[in-house]
Amino acid sequence: MALERAADRALQRDGFRGRIDKRQAILQAAWTVFSRDGYSHATIEAIAMEARVAKTTIYNHFGDKETLLRHAVAADAERVAARNIAAIERLVPDRTRLRAALEELGYQLLRCHCDEQSWQLRRILVAEVGRLPDLLDIADQRAMSRIVGVLADRFARLTIAGLLTTGDPLLAAEQFSALLNGPADARSRLGTRRISDRELHALARDAVSTFLQAFGPPAREA
Template sequence: MGSEVSTGGGRTARGPMERRRAILDGAFAVFARRGYAQACVKEIAQEAGVAKPTVYSHLNDKESLYREAVETVADRIGARSLAAVEHLRATAPDADPRAPLTTVARDLLEVLGAADAAALRRLAWAQAAQFPDLAAYVHERTALRVRSALADRLARLTLDGRLRGCDPELAAEHFLSLITGSLEYRPSATPDSLADPTVDVFLRAYGR
C-alpha cells in the first residue's frame, strides 16, 4: 500500500516519511535563502506545504530543523561524491587512467557545483562558530570521506603502474583542490569544460 492517498480537496495526503522529507527539504531551502538567524518555522512550514504544528510534531525547534536539514544534505552530497569516485574502481590494471579520471572529475564538478552543495558550504561556514560540530560533520561527510575514497582508488592505480609513486592522500587532495579551485574561479563554466584541464594538470604531476 502506498504512503500517499488522495484527499477530497484534490490534494495529496503524505505519509509521515514524506512529510518529514518535505519539512527537511523546505527547511534547507529557507535556511539557504534567509540564513539561520532570519529563518522562521512559519516560512519553513509554507515551503514544505504543511501546517506549522506539523513541523513541530516532527522536529522540536528551529535548531533541530537546522541541524537535521544540514546533515541530510551533507549526507546526500557525500553519497553522490562517493558514487562519482567509484568510476575508478572498474579501471582495468593496464588501462590509461585519463578517461576514468575525467569522468570522476566531471561528475564531482557536477555534484560540488550544484546549488545545494554551494548552499551547504555557505551555511556550514556561516554558522561554524555557533555550530562547530555541525561544520565538522559537513566537512567529514563531503570532504574527508571523499578524499579517503579517492586516495584508495589512486593507490590502486599507483600499484598498477598507472600513476607515479606518490602519497595517495596528498594526490587525492591535489585532485580535489583542482576541482574546488575551478568552481571558485570559474563558477559559470560547465563541468565538461573544466574536467579535461583538471585531469591534464593532475597527470602532469602524477602521470607516468
Template sequence: MSVGDTEKSTSDRGRLDKRRAIVEAALRVFARVGYAQASLDLIAAEAGVAKPTIYNHLGSKENLFRHVMTETAARANGKTMEVLESFPGAADGLRPGLEDVAGKLVACYTDEQSQAVRRLLYAEAVRFPDLFDQVRASGPDQFIEALAGRLARLANAGHLRIDDPIRAANQFIALVYEELPTLSTFGSRPLDPREAEKVAVAGVDTFLRAFGS
C-alpha cells in the first residue's frame, strides 16, 4: 500500500524466470485489455504461473502495474537515447543524417512495447498521475534536453539557425512524429512503416527549410 513497499517487495524474492514471465505477461495483458479489465487470474494464466506466485513476487496489482510500466518505459527510453549517438555533427551530410535519426526515432516511437506503455500511461493518467510524471521526467524530458544539446552544437557551428534549442527540439519531434498517434489509433492498430518513413522525411524537410542556413 505505502510507497516504500516497492523496493522491498520488488527485491529478489522467488525464482527469476517466474518473475520475468509474470512481468512480460502482465505487459501483454495490460496492453490488450487495459488496467481495470486485466484480472490477475488472466495474467497468471498467460504467464503460466499460479496466482499466489504473483503476490509472492510483486505484492499487489497496483504494484505490478507500476513495476511493469517503469521498467518497460526505462528500456524504451534507453533505446531512444541511443539513437542520438548517430546524430550528425557536421554540415556534411546533414540532411541524410537527420533523416536517418528521424527514421530511427519513428521506429522507437512505433515499437510495440513503447506504444503499449504510452497508451497505458495516458489511459491511466487519472488513476496514476504520479506514474505519468515519473516516466515523463526520466524519459521524454531527458531526451528533449539531449536533442536540444545536439541541435545547439550544430547551430553554434553555423550549420543551423536556431535561437531557442529546446523549442527547436520540441518542434523537430513534433514535425517528425506529426500525426503518428492518430495514424495508428494511438497504437492500438498497426502502422504502415512506409507511410511513417514518408512523414519523417517530410518533417526533416520542413525543419531544414525553417532552420537550415
C-alpha cells in the first residue's frame, strides 16, 4: 500500500546526487541485508548504510523493522514468482516431445528454487513464521500459491489436450513440485551447497520420470 505512494514521485526532482528513489533503495538494501544476515541479525543501521540513507529515513518510510521486512518480502516474492511463472509459461503442449519439455520445465523450476534469493526468502519465512505469521500470507499469495496455480493450469490444459492424465491438476502440480524440490533440498543441504547444472538436469529427469508414470498420457507410456 504505502509501497506505491513513493513510486509516483520516482521521477521527481531531488536535490543532490542522482538517485532513483530513496524508498526503492531502502527496499533493495533491506532485502540485501535481511537475506544476508537473517532478520534478527540484520540491523537497521546496516540497511541504512547499504541504502546510503539515514536510519531515520527508513523509519519515516516504513515505521518499524517488521513492516520493513514485510515490504521487502513482498517485493522479493514478486520477483521470485515472476521468474517461476515465466518458466512455466514457456511450457508448450507438444505431443512428440512432452517428456523433454517437462524436463526442461523441471530444470528451470529447479533453477529458480535453488537460486540464492529463493533460499533466502524461504529461510526468512521459516525462521520468522512463528513470530510473524502474516509474512507467510504475503509470500504465499504473491508467490507460492500463484506458482502452483499457474502450474496446475498448465497441467489442466495438457490433460484436456490428452497429453496428461491428471484427475486433480492441483495435486499433480503439487506432486510435480515436490518431486523436484524435495530431493533438491536434501542435496543442496538447505541451500548451503551449490548444485551443478548436471545434477539439476538429473534431478529434473528423475522427477519427470516418476511424474509421467503416474500422470503420463492415457494409453502408451507403460
